[in-house]
Amino acid sequence: MFDVPGAQRKLLSVVGARPQFIKAAMLSRTLAREAPGLTHLHLHTGQHYSPEMAEIFFDELDYHPDFDLKVGSGTHAYQTGKALIEIEKVLQDERPDLVIVYGDTNATLAGALAAVKLHIPVAHVEAGLRSFNRGMPEEINRIVTDAVSEILFCPTPTAVSNLKKEGRKDGVVHTGDILLDTLNYFLPRAHETSDVLDRLALNDQPFWLLTTHRPSNVDDENKLGMIIKAFIREDRPRIIFPCHPRTAKTLDKLSSHDLDNIDVIPPVSYLDMLVLEEHAQLILTYSGGVQREAYFLGRSCLTLREETEWPETLEGGWNYLVGTDPDTIIKAIDRIRVPEESPDLEAFEAGKATERMQEGILKALGL
Numbered sequence: 630m631f632d633v634p635g636a637q638r639k640l641l642s643v644v645g646a647r648p649q650f651i652k653a654a655m656l657s658r659t660l661a662r663e664a665p666g667l668t669h670l671h672l673h674t675g676q677h678y679s680p681e682m683a684e685i686f687f688d689e690l691d692y693h694p695d696f697d698l699k700v701g702s703g704t705h706a707y708q709t710g711k712a713l714i715e716i717e718k719v720l721q722d723e724r725p726d727l728v729i730v731y732g733d734t735n736a737t738l739a740g741a742l743a744a745v746k747l748h749i750p751v752a753h754v755e756a757g758l759r760s761f762n763r764g765m766p767e768e769i770n771r772i773v774t775d776a777v778s779e780i781l782f783c784p785t786p787t788a789v790s791n792l793k794k795e796g797r798k799d800g801v802v803h804t805g806d807i808l809l810d811t812l813n814y815f816l817p818r819a820h821e822t823s824d825v826l827d828r829l830a831l832n833d834q835p836f837w838l839l840t841t842h843r844p845s846n847v848d849d850e851n852k853l854g855m856i857i858k859a860f861i862r863e864d865r866p867r868i869i870f871p872c873h874p875r876t877a878k879t880l881d882k883l884s885s886h887d888l889d890n891i892d893v894i895p896p897v898s899y900l901d902m903l904v905l906e907e908h909a910q911l912i913l914t915y916s917g918g919v920q921r922e923a924y925f926l927g928r929s930c931l932t933l934r935e936e937t938e939w940p941e942t943l944e945g946g947w948n949y950l951v952g953t954d955p956d957t958i959i960k961a962i963d964r965i966r967v968p969e970e971s972p973d974l975e976a977f978e979a980g981k982a983t984e985r986m987q988e989g990i991l992k993a994l995g996l
């Protein structure tokens with residue numbers, strides 16, 4: 630891709646939201662080790678900014694972005710547009726050889742568009758994922774980001790196949806899932822340092838873990854109240870609910886009686902989250918990341934959606950799509966059994982994703 634082999638190269642990662650800090654921290658660690666001469670800058674758009682959505686990860690993962698554009702919250706157009714304008718300025722100053730974007734947020738889209746318009750090639754981590762639901766803003770972000778990216782790092786065979794069906798072949802690399810590498814790398818540290826079970830008095834006590842932040846589930850208090858009611862029953866264990874700020878705003882409108890049995894807590898750090906996931910009897914989530922982590926850790930999971938970009942997690946009875954209808958959720962909870970067979974991690978290429986991304990990046994940079 631570049632014609633001066635051996636010359637000093639510069640990479641720039643664009644991040645903005647919680648799951649991106651986690652993945653970029655992992656990739657950055659590997660690249661720094663294997664290619665010490667390579668400059669790797671990190672730009673945070675500022676989409677997530679509350680301490681429990683940002684600093685907590687920077688401190689714990691020792692990940693410190695070089696730029697914070699402080700874009701903050703707003704409509705999709707505002708968030709994407711403001712980030713696009715501000716990212717362009719940094720790219721014009723820094724002139725990186727390659728821009729890396731992660732996932733499917735507004736920061737991903739803005740980073741990819743800003744770079745490609747300046748003729749800077751883009752590598753997309755978590756390319757090829759599709760929900761086939763264009764009502765989700767993330768689906769639009771994925772389609773557009775993939776369309777303008779030169780290197781498409783696909784986490785699963787399904788992602789590769791989705792791109793193939795769209796006519797994409799060049800630049801497609803089946804890497805495996807960086808979130809699995811990240812989990813494998815940080816889990817031992819979580820065991821050493823996290824005291825979350827003590828803090829929440831959960832030792833030896835069964836509990837369920839709930840996370841949700843999908844606008845269509847959580848922006849309307851009646852809908853959120855209905856979903857939550859499906860989980861509450863006297864004979865059920867405590868439910869730990871690390872609550873995304875989007876969801877917290879709506880929960881404030883529900884009465885405390887509606888939340889009986891549910892421990893609503895602020896979002897937790899990544900290491901605490903891994904320990905909670907590992908010990909939860911059941912995980913209830915909307916999140917793409919939490920769904921996979923449940924599968925990697927062999928925990929039963931109900932996904933509160935009608936579709937998933939991660940169909941591999943539905944194999945073997947570990948993850949069920951239950952939507953948001955309370956009756957369907959209740960029936961699924963009553964039917965759930967822990968499968969005898971362990972989850973099959975083959976499709977996620979355990980442990981190889983970061984290494985393959987690094988190979989792809991160094992090759993693209995002529996190093």
Ligand code: UD1
Binds near residue numbers: 703
């Ligand atoms: C975003 C991503 C979603 C991803 C999620 C990860 C888009 C379109 N959505 O959703 O794909 O799964 O991040 O967590 O990019 N807020 C705060 N403090 C913060 C951040 C947000 O209070 O640090 C509140 C604000 O009221 C904001 C709301 O949460 O309006 C939603 O935040 P936003 O970043 O727009 O979307 P997420 O729901 O976080």
Ligand code: UDP
Binds near residue numbers: 919
């Ligand atoms: N996560 C976390 N603390 C929390 C909730 C989630 O560290 O309180 C981690 C989780 O372990 C996973 C990632 O954040 O690695 C998932 O992010 P999120 O659910 O916000 O976004 P999604 O994956 O749905 O895009």
